[in-house]
Amino acid sequence: MAASTHEHAHHEESFVSKYIFSQDHKMISKQFLLTAIVMGLIAMILSTLFRIQLGWPEQSSDILHAFLGDRWAPNGILDRNMYLGLVTMHGTIMVFFLLTGGLSGTFSNLLIPLQIGARDMASGFLNMLSYWMFFISSVIMVISLFVETGPAMAGWTVYPPLSALPQAVPGSGLGMTLWLVSMAIFIASSLLGSLNYIVTILNLRTKGMTMLRLPLTIWAFFVTAVLGVLSFPVLLSAALLLIMDRTMGTSFYLSDIIVGGEMLDNTGGSPLLYQHLFWFLGHPEVYIVLLPALGLTSEVISTNARKPIFGYKAMITSILGIGFLSFIVWAHHMYVTGMSPFLGSLFVFTTLLIAIPSAVKVFNYLTTLWRSTAIYTPQMLFSIALVSTFITGGVTGIILADSALDIAVHDTYFVVAHFHVVMGLSAVFGMFAGVYHWFPKMYGRMMNLRIGYVHFWLTLISGYGVFFPMHFVGIAGAPRRYYDYSVYEGFDMNQFNIIMELNVIISIFAIIGLLAQGLFLYNFFYSIYRGPKAVQNPWRGNTLEWTTPVEHVHGNWPGALPVVHRWPYDYSKPGADEDFILQTVPLAEGETEDH
Amino acid sequence: MKFIALIVIVLAILAVAQLTRIYELTSKLRNRNETDVDYRDNKMNANLLLLFGIGMFVSYIWMIARYGAGGNGVAASVEGVEYDWLFGVNLILISAIFFVTNGLLFYFAWKYHAKPGAKAYYYTHNTRWELMWTAAPAAVLSVIIVMGLVQWSDRTGAAGENAVVIELYSKQFDWAVRYSGQDNTLGKFDYKLINTTNPLGLATTETIAARVEELKIEIEDLEARINDPNTVYSVTVLAEMKESLATKERLYVRLLQLQENHDPAWDASSLDDIVQPANITLVLKKNQEYDMYFRAQDVIHSAYFPHFRAQINTVPGMVTRLKFTPSITTKEMRAKMKDNNFNYILLCNKICGASHSNMKLIVEVLDENEYDVWWAEQVATKTFGLQAASAPESAE
Numbered sequence: 001m002a003a004s005t006h007e008h009a010h011h012e013e014s015f016v017s018k019y020i021f022s023q024d025h026k027m028i029s030k031q032f033l034l035t036a037i038v039m040g041l042i043a044m045i046l047s048t049l050f051r052i053q054l055g056w057p058e059q060s061s062d063i064l065h066a067f068l069g070d071r072w073a074p075n076g077i078l079d080r081n082m083y084l085g086l087v088t089m090h091g092t093i094m095v096f097f098l099l100t101g102g103l104s105g106t107f108s109n110l111l112i113p114l115q116i117g118a119r120d121m122a123s124g125f126l127n128m129l130s131y132w133m134f135f136i137s138s139v140i141m142v143i144s145l146f147v148e149t150g151p152a153m154a155g156w157t158v159y160p161p162l163s164a165l166p167q168a169v170p171g172s173g174l175g176m177t178l179w180l181v182s183m184a185i186f187i188a189s190s191l192l193g194s195l196n197y198i199v200t201i202l203n204l205r206t207k208g209m210t211m212l213r214l215p216l217t218i219w220a221f222f223v224t225a226v227l228g229v230l231s232f233p234v235l236l237s238a239a240l241l242l243i244m245d246r247t248m249g250t251s252f253y254l255s256d257i258i259v260g261g262e263m264l265d266n267t268g269g270s271p272l273l274y275q276h277l278f279w280f281l282g283h284p285e286v287y288i289v290l291l292p293a294l295g296l297t298s299e300v301i302s303t304n305a306r307k308p309i310f311g312y313k314a315m316i317t318s319i320l321g322i323g324f325l326s327f328i329v330w331a332h333h334m335y336v337t338g339m340s341p342f343l344g345s346l347f348v349f350t351t352l353l354i355a356i357p358s359a360v361k362v363f364n365y366l367t368t369l370w371r372s373t374a375i376y377t378p379q380m381l382f383s384i385a386l387v388s389t390f391i392t393g394g395v396t397g398i399i400l401a402d403s404a405l406d407i408a409v410h411d412t413y414f415v416v417a418h419f420h421v422v423m424g425l426s427a428v429f430g431m432f433a434g435v436y437h438w439f440p441k442m443y444g445r446m447m448n449l450r451i452g453y454v455h456f457w458l459t460l461i462s463g464y465g466v467f468f469p470m471h472f473v474g475i476a477g478a479p480r481r482y483y484d485y486s487v488y489e490g491f492d493m494n495q496f497n498i499i500m501e502l503n504v505i506i507s508i509f510a511i512i513g514l515l516a517q518g519l520f521l522y523n524f525f526y527s528i529y530r531g532p533k534a535v536q537n538p539w540r541g542n543t544l545e546w547t548t549p550v551e552h553v554h555g556n557w558p559g560a561l562p563v564v565h566r567w568p569y570d571y572s573k574p575g576a577d578e579d580f581i582l583q584t585v586p587l588a589e590g591e592t593e594d595h
Numbered sequence: 596m597k598f599i600a601l602i603v604i605v606l607a608i609l610a611v612a613q614l615t616r617i618y619e620l621t622s623k624l625r626n627r628n629e630t631d632v633d634y635r636d637n638k639m640n641a642n643l644l645l646l647f648g649i650g651m652f653v654s655y656i657w658m659i660a661r662y663g664a665g666g667n668g669v670a671a672s673v674e675g676v677e678y679d680w681l682f683g684v685n686l687i688l689i690s691a692i693f694f695v696t697n698g699l700l701f702y703f704a705w706k707y708h709a710k711p712g713a714k715a716y717y718y719t720h721n722t723r724w725e726l727m728w729t730a731a732p733a734a735v736l737s738v739i740i741v742m743g744l745v746q747w748s749d750r751t752g753a754a755g756e757n758a759v760v761i762e763l764y765s766k767q768f769d770w771a772v773r774y775s776g777q778d779n780t781l782g783k784f785d786y787k788l789i790n791t792t793n794p795l796g797l798a799t800t801e802t803i804a805a806r807v808e809e810l811k812i813e814i815e816d817l818e819a820r821i822n823d824p825n826t827v828y829s830v831t832v833l834a835e836m837k838e839s840l841a842t843k844e845r846l847y848v849r850l851l852q853l854q855e856n857h858d859p860a861w862d863a864s865s866l867d868d869i870v871q872p873a874n875i876t877l878v879l880k881k882n883q884e885y886d887m888y889f890r891a892q893d894v895i896h897s898a899y900f901p902h903f904r905a906q907i908n909t910v911p912g913m914v915t916r917l918k919f920t921p922s923i924t925t926k927e928m929r930a931k932m933k934d935n936n937f938n939y940i941l942l943c944n945k946i947c948g949a950s951h952s953n954m955k956l957i958v959e960v961l962d963e964n965e966y967d968v969w970w971a972e973q974v975a976t977k978t979f980g981l982q983a984a985s986a987p988e989s990a991e
Contacts, residue, residue: 062598080949155946161911162894162947168767169948255912256786259767259893263787265845271895271910305707307715314725336897337908338915341751345744352736359732360725366699367724371716373709375632376640384644384704391696395689398736402743404750405682408675408904411897411944449632450615457643464651472662477901479944482952491938491957495901498662518608526612572715579714595719 021132023124026552028131029110030442033435036102037524039138041517043093048514050086053078055507057484072150083483084153085171089145091156092179096186097141099289099427101134104190104228107292107434108197108221110442114545115215117206117562119555122199126192133189137182144178152179155481157282160253160274164245167260177246180239187236194225194232201225206544208564212316213583215543215568216309219316220295223323224288230327231284238277245269272337279330286423287326291319293430294361294390297383299568300433301365303541304380305372306579308569311364312595318357318364325354335403336410344403351401358394362387373572377539378452379436385460386429393422396471414474420467432459432520439527440534444550447531451523458516465509469502476502540580542568547584567595634711641708648701652694668902671928671939671960673920674750675904681746685739754886754918761877761885763941763956764795765909766892767948769873770941770956771795776978781888782865787850789892795870797979799862803854810850814843866980869973876957877941880966884920896954899944902928908945921960928960 022028049068052061060076067073072082109127113120121127144151153171154163158179166173201222205214214222241252245266253274254266302309309315332351335344365387374380396418399405409415439447476498478485485503488496537546544564548556562584570581575591587593670679762773762781773795775781782797788806789796817840820826821833828836879885889898891909899906900919907917921939929937943954961969 063601066598084946084949084951153948159895159946165894168894257893257911258786258789263789263842263846265842265849267849267912269912271912305715306709308717308719310718311720311725313720336906337895338910338913341747344751345747348743348747349740352740355736356729356732360729362696363728364725366696366703367718367721369700369703369707371718372703372707373713373715374637374641374704374707375709376637376644377632381640381644384700387700388648388697391700392693395692398689398739399682399685402681402685402739402747404678404743404746405685407750407906408678408682408901410906411899448615448619449636450618451612453636453640454611454615460647468651468654469658472658476662479899479942479952481946483949484952487940487942487953487955490955491936491940492668492932493934493936494932495668502662515604515608518605519612522608522612569719571717573717 021128023120023128024552024554025109025113025121025124025127026442026556028127029106031131032102032105032109032134033442035135035138036098036106037521039093039102039142040098041521042142043090043098044514044517046086046090046093048510049078050083050090051507051510053083053483055504057486078483080483081150081153081170084155084169084481085145085151085175087481088153088155088158088171089141089151092152092183093141094424095156095285095289096183097134097138099423099431100190100228100285101138101186103289103292103427103431103434104197104221104224105131105134105193106431107217107296107438108193108225110438111215111217111545112197112200112221113204114441114548114556115218115543115568116201116204116209117544117557117564118200118204119557119561121196122204123196126196130189130192130196133185133192137186137189140178140182140185144175144182147174147178149173149175151175157275157278158242159278160242160245160271161257161259164242164254165257165259167262180243180246183239184236187232187239190228190232194228197221197225198229206561206564209583212313213564213567215295216298216312216315216319217292217295219319220291220298223319224291224295227284227288227291227323227326231281231288234277235281238274238281241277242274272334272339275334275337276331279333280327282333283330284323284326286419287322289423289427290390290430291322293386293427293434294319296430296434296437297386298365299541299543300379300383300437301368301387302569302571303437303539303580304375304377304383305368306375306571307368307372308571308595309364310367311360312567312569314360315364318360321357322354325350325357329354332401332403332406335406341403348401348403352398355394355398355401358390362391362394377436378447378449378456379433381453381456381460382429382433382436385456385463386426386433389421389425389429389463392468393418393420393426397422408477409474411480412474413470413478413480416480417467417470417474420470425463425467429459429463432456435524437539438545439524440538440550441545441548443528443531444534444552445527445531446534446538447527448523451519455516455519455523458512458519462509462513462516466506466513469505473499473502473506540578542570542580542582544583547582566593569595632709634709637708638710641705644701645705648697648705651697655690655693669923669928669931670902670904671921671923672903672905673922675902675919676922677746677749678904681742684742688735688739750918755884758884758886758918759880760888762795762888762890763877763898763909764890764892765896765898765943765954766873767894768943768950768954770877770898770954771873772871772875772877772956774869774871774973776864776867776869776974778864778867780864782863782868782979783861784865784890785853786892787846787853794872795890797865797868797870798853798857799865800857800859801862802865803850803857807847807850807854810843810847814840814847817843866978868979869977870979871973871977874956876959878966878969879921879958879960881921881924881960881962884918886918887916889915889917894947895945896943896947897945899942900939900958901942902939906944924960924962926962 064073065076072079149170152175153169162168163172244250245252251266251269253269253271255269257264329351331347476495478499485499564583565586572579670676760775760779764771784796785798786796788802793802821836889909891911895910897908903919905917905919907915939958941956
């Protein structure tokens with residue numbers, strides 16, 4: 001705040017204000033990243049635990065016993081309720097804490113001020129508050145894993161009445177209360193962050209940085225923040241109504257229920273109301289997760305292909321189009337919930353429309369690669385992988401968006417495979433690309449290239465190895481969130497054999513995938529302290545962050561703010577000496593800015 | 596044992612990491628900049644990308660060949676056959692998109708890797724191309740949308756005049772069935788009427804009166820316990836009892852309203868219904884269209900008939916429906932699958948608690964003759980009117 005008007009370089013700070021309650025966007029970005037890595041790791045371990053159960057059902061496992069103890073894995077056999085708890089917490093942590101809080105929190109914070117030429121976020125204080133609320137909500141969510149009755153067990157969407165009735169499943173007791181408290185704080189954090197991003201992008205761009213000279217990362221973060229501001233409050237209201245139903249005897253979502261031998265007097269509520277409110281956030285949420293990843297890879301692909309991103313304006317239009325459409329597609333999650341079929345028809349139409357801007361993005365990526373000179377850094381490899389998963393996961397979305405086809409694959413592993421490929425893998429790949437690319441900017445050192453390669457190849461192969469066969473598990477009719485598939489043994493051995501054969505393959509790849517992240521963790525933490533020192537512009541990029549000094553300073557630029565003269569994608573421009581031209585370089589005589 | 600394996604794996608990762616470090620240090624000695632990608636690495640990764648793309652395509656084709664794309668075995672309903680056709684059309688289409696776009700991606704990634712002396716082509720946009728690849732997906736999607744919506748309106752529209760009405764009732768963790776009887780109409784119901792003799796809460800003058808009486812006794816008992824001068828309750832137990840009493844009193848008031856509004860003329864449609872306790876096979880007739888209605892008692896469940904390609908959620912407080920026409924009997928299907936233990940099934944497909952994965956009901960499709968025999972037996976023994984008539988005596 002006041003400090004930002006002072007001399008920056010020699011500003012003395014205490015340990016607490018520099019590393020803990022920092023208001024500097026670069027430090028906050030690192031805090032988000034570290035928290036997200038921890039949360040991502042927890043969520044991945046949770047998934048490995050239930051994959052052990054799915055691959056080798058009800059076999060005694062020391063690993064399960066070591067993590068879950070006698071309470072939840074007596075004799076090493078996973079408890080049925082805890083299975084649901086693991087599934088629920090894996091989903092919740094991955095979607096919200098890694099891919100929403102972690103991804104946007106890290107890269108919006110790091111890149112918005114650096115790439116638009118601002119000294120810091122519009123409000124450093126709100127930014128700090130946003131991180132600490134995220135931290136507190138993360139801690140509460142993790143604590144909920146350890147309560148006596150277990151964590152929330154109603155799936156990450158926590159549909160009532162299951163999530164409202166502790167009699168129906170033990171996790172709907174204290175575990176669910178903590179889930180709701182954590183999410184309420186998380187939403188507040190997300191809103192503070194998003195408002196800050198929007199205000200900063202709109203108001204603090206440096207001289208010459210017009211909206212049509214913004215890097216695509218910033219456009220993606222901007223639309224993401226707008227989506228967050230418009231949709232998260234709806235989830236908050238859904239959560240508040242659920243809290244009231246759970247504690248104050250209201251009947252927003254409850255009606256005509258007998259549970260645990262007890263007849264409840266709730267009447268007139270509708271479980272579908274919750275689903276509408278939830279998915280009104282839930283679908284934009286998919287793009288809150290995806291758009292930043294697409295923004296990051298747009299930047300990474302252009303820089304490493306040494307070629308301008310093809311169709312810059314079409315890319316912006318696509319981002320805006322996806323952002324707008326994401327608000328009118330939510331009920332495609334609800335075709336078979338008992339919602340009016342006519343409403344379903346409308347949502348088929350709007351949902352399939354979203355394939356158009358998505359296709360445009362894919363074709364533009366392909367054309368960017370065409371006649372490029374691609375340099376395969378790990379971030380470039382992860383970006384290529386993202387385009388691949390975006391395609392592979394996107395096309396199965398065409399089947400799921402079609403209500404008539406959704407009927408038989410709804411809530412099967414086909415859906416699980418679809419969204420893990422298009423949203424999970426894509427967003428994680430985008431996040432890895434971001435970490436590898438901007439690591440020198442964050443820590444002033446370089447990550448190891450070769451470990452990066454091994455990490456990438458293991459991650460890509462295990463990622464596809466897990467989710468590609470999973471489509472076939474779904475087509476074979478395996479419902480999701482099943483503790484095991486022994487039910488099939490009683491009526492159809494053929495399907496049972498398919499499901500079990502594939503489940504073993506999937507679980508093996510899942511374990512490889514988890515172990516591969518050990519390489520990343522080693523590379524990441526080792527390089528923070530011992531990696532080779534970075535140069536100012538290691539990837540020879542055009543954007544403004546590469547004009548800042550390697551050593552972080554308060555206010556980002558030691559002297560005056562840079563002035564922008566051109567768009568960010570002048571790579572390999574004919575007539576230029578180098579294959580990149582920084583945005584701060586004025587147009588040469590006779591040079592035009594045509595894009 | 597497994598722990599040792601885990602430790603070995605972790606150590607292996609650390610060893611790989613250390614080897615990489617050594618490599619890094621030696622290349623520093625040889626004066627190479629380790630953080631820059633050299634052309635050899637670049638070519639290797641480009642080749643690996645192409646290889647990966649090919650591997651992915653081969654594994655896709657292999658999985659299609661091995662596991663099939665036709666869904667969960669042969670479709671056993673008229674609607675399911677149409678469903679499989681549409682699914683097949685869509686699958687071919689998306690497979691084509693998958694092959695072409697992923698193919699181009701990995702091909703470009705391989706072909707255009709940086710080589711000594713190569714320079715990228717400065718190419719920023721081409722409006723004509725961009726319009727084309729906006730219009731092309733739009734055209735393909737319109738076809739998909741139209742085909743899908745035609746089938747969707749068929750599947751969700753009103754059932755034919757000859758459709759037989761059935762109700763399925765779900766609760767943790769089983770399914771019960773109600774056949775609509777001679778009049779093909781399901782009698783009225785209310786969840787407040789549910790008790791041991793009336794598990795689906797059918798509303799007749801008699802069941803309402805019985806339930807009013809039952810609840811009245813429950814309330815009196817509870818009041819007596821609360822006011823019992825010889826027992827001292829803890830504060831929490833007393834609060835719970837008082838809350839329970841208040842709930843029962845509210846339910847009682849609503850039951851009286853229900854009684855007041857009930858028209859005895861409605862009884863007939865309930866009395867001829869055939870109510871089957873939970874976990875007894877759902878029996879259907881081949882080539883008969885069924886109009887199915889669904890209710891849930893506690894949480895949301897989902898009625899998933901994989902072989903008939905049909906699914907709908909069951910939701911507390913509302914009635915949902917679907918329809919389909921079984922077209923292959925269980926016996927015919929067993930012969931087709933060469934599996935004498937094969938059965939059609941109804942699975943729960945919405946997370947509903949610990950035994951979610953065991954919540955099932957066997958479905959049997961009979962041909963007309965077998966069905967008629969079975970049906971006569973049900974009418975004679977399980978008609979709700981008969982059960983209700985004998986119930987009060989045994990209750991007293």
